[in-house]
Amino acid sequence: MAKVSKAELPLMAEQIVQCLGGKDNIARINHCATRLRVNPVDSSKVDKDGLKKIKGVIGIDASTGEIQVIVGAIIEDLYLAVEKITGNGGGKVADVPFYKKKPQEMFSSFLLLMAGCLSPVIPALIASGLLSTVLTIMTLVLKVDAATSPTYAILYNLSQTVFYFLPVLVAYTSAKKFGTEPVLAMVLACFLLYPDWVSAAAEGGYTSYFGLPVLRTTYNGAVIQIILSIFVMAQLDKLLKKIIPEAARHFVKPFALLLIMSVVTLTVTGPLGGLLTNYIYAGVSAIREVAPWAGVPAIVLLSTTIGLVAPGFHLALIPIATASLASVGYDDLINIWFFCCTITPGFIALAVGLRTRKGTLRQTAFAACLSALLGGISEPTTYGITYKLVKPYYAYLITALSTAVLAGLLHLKCYAFGGYSLTNILLYLGPDLDYTNFRNALLLVGYMAVMSFVTVNLIGFDDSSFDNEEKDPAFALN
Structure with missing residues (x-):
């Protein structure tokens, strides 16, 4: 994926709007962490192939009533550039009544509805998680007394505000x-x-x-x-x-x-x-009672198969995490699922980047690795590598699913929202310093790293689609 400079964003925005059928064909626009979410007036006017060819576009997700243009970390600046051209949309979508939709369309519409309501809240949840990390550092490293420190008390209030x-x-x-x-x-x-x-x-x-x-x-x-x-x-x-x-x-x-x-x-x-x-x-509790280890693997398997064709699937289940955090003080399902399916792509991208001799693929892979491991954003790996090369997807599936089984067996818990990047790994230690749980989280990170390299190298991949790029043997393992 070619990198887009800030100066190129206005042109990219114009090209996206044109491929979406022009500003009059855009009813609403919004964005999440990596995607421009667009409700077109007439989906038949959207040039999907044209969108995929635009410099900076990683991929697209298209479903009933919404087009998602995946661009990665530039999304906020791109959204402003698009909004400058279109406003926030002004056309009117002729929605099909819910009861007239097919069952799969009803399910997709429900997920999109939940995603549209919850995706703008994600930054606040992540900020809350980072504040929880700061609190853990204060007690663990700075030896702050949580019971008497007014600064700790105020920061704790700030970290909990988003949930209240x-x-x-x-x-x-x-x-x-x-x-x-x-x-x-x-x-x-x-x-x-x-x-x-x-x-x-x-x-x-x-x-x-x-x-x-x-x-x-x-x-x-x-x-x-x-x-x-x-x-x-x-x-x-x-x-x-x-x-x-x-x-x-x-x-x-x-x-x-x-x-x-x-x-x-x-x-x-x-x-x-x-x-x-x-x-x-x-329902989640019932699954855990029958097979305590099965909840996370089941949702990982669902998300990496059926969930791939249901945009917003992961966002629609965030209420389970918030309910768990509010009731018992930790989440052992949704954040663990994100943990397995975000950190794994980071190591998959790193393994691909170290193995390939193709310059563009290597650059894409290293950028995707940092995006997943430090930013908690896996789309650059998903759309820039695994979907294009295919075989790394199988390495990702094997690694994420086996990690989920281990996480379930170890009853891994995340003590705040956002525990799916290495920058937030202290959320597995928690306010009461759960060292056993934290050790298990670190062990699983190591497991994902090893399994990613093993599976990528055993399964291999064909990067011949990058034949027009110069080879760089200095970055190849073979």
């Missing part, structure tokens, strides 16, 4: 996704976190609201409940726009929207979302 106020963040992103009022959505989420409600929820039981029974439950860290509520809010918003006269809409609609949604959230969507979250978590 996660409903507010998700309310904002969901409102943007569904096309309703972001500030009102955030007010609705804040309503669920109001101190008096939190105190009442701690007592449990039921109360009443306009004569309707309401379960007193906490919404700190809630995700699915908020997404459901804001989805309903968006539909209600459209209805109120139709029935409220324009002269009164400015002040009547916000009042009616917030009041009605407070009832709907407390009596329907909140408890229902909590029930869904509990069932998901119960």
Whole structure:
């Protein structure tokens, strides 16, 4: 993959917009850590082959209603360049009603919906994880007394803020996704976190609201409940726009929207979302009880096969991690899955880079290695190496899956979100200094490194597609 300079980004943005069918064919644009996410008005106007040929584009993911252009670490600057051309999109997508979609389209739409709501929150979760790493360093290296240090206490509060106020963040992103009022959505989420409600929820039981029974439950860290509520809010918003006269809409609609949604959230969507979250978590717990080691390998196998054709698959399952962190203080599934499937590609890329004699492939491989091992971003390896060369994909699958089995057997735990890069490896030590767990994490990193080199060299790969590049024998092992 050719490297793109900052000066070339405007041209790259223009080429992407052109291949997407022009700015009038773009309804919405957004981005995650490595991908430009675009909802085109008419998908048939998108030149997918043209997108793949643009300098700096690693690959694309196309599914019903969304095109994802994978570009790696330049995404933030590229997004601004694209947004400068298009605004944030202005066309209107003629969505097919959910009930008219095929089962696979329904599943894909659900994953895209969850990904669209959660991907903008990922940087905050990662920042929280890094803050947890800083806290661990303070106690382990600097010998700070966590019980008496005010700096430690304040930093701890900062590290936990994203989880406590996660409903507010998700309310904002969901409102943007569904096309309703972001500030009102955030007010609705804040309503669920109001101190008096939190105190009442701690007592449990039921109360009443306009004569309707309401379960007193906490919404700190809630995700699915908020997404459901804001989805309903968006539909209600459209209805109120139709029935409220324009002269009164400015002040009547916000009042009616917030009041009605407070009832709907407390009596329907909140408890229902909590029930869904509990069932998901119960399902995961059931798997662990039957075979404690099987949870992580099962999800790794699913993500490296079926999950490859379901964009947003990994983001859709983040609520499991946040629920686990909130309830027991660690995550032993989602972060471990990311750990296996992000660090492994880093070592696969390094093994390919050391073995090949092709200059461009070597440069791509070393850049992809650093991206995965230090940045926690595996797409450069996935799309720049394993998909193109194919055989390294099998080396990746063998290594990641076997690592997942070992992680399950060792009951590896991550004590904050973001434990899928070497820069965050201290998250496996945790605030209570779990040295056994930390040692196991380091052993698995070593295992991934060894297995990656062994499998890449045993299986080999054909890099003849890079024949037009100069060979550099100084960087080859054979």
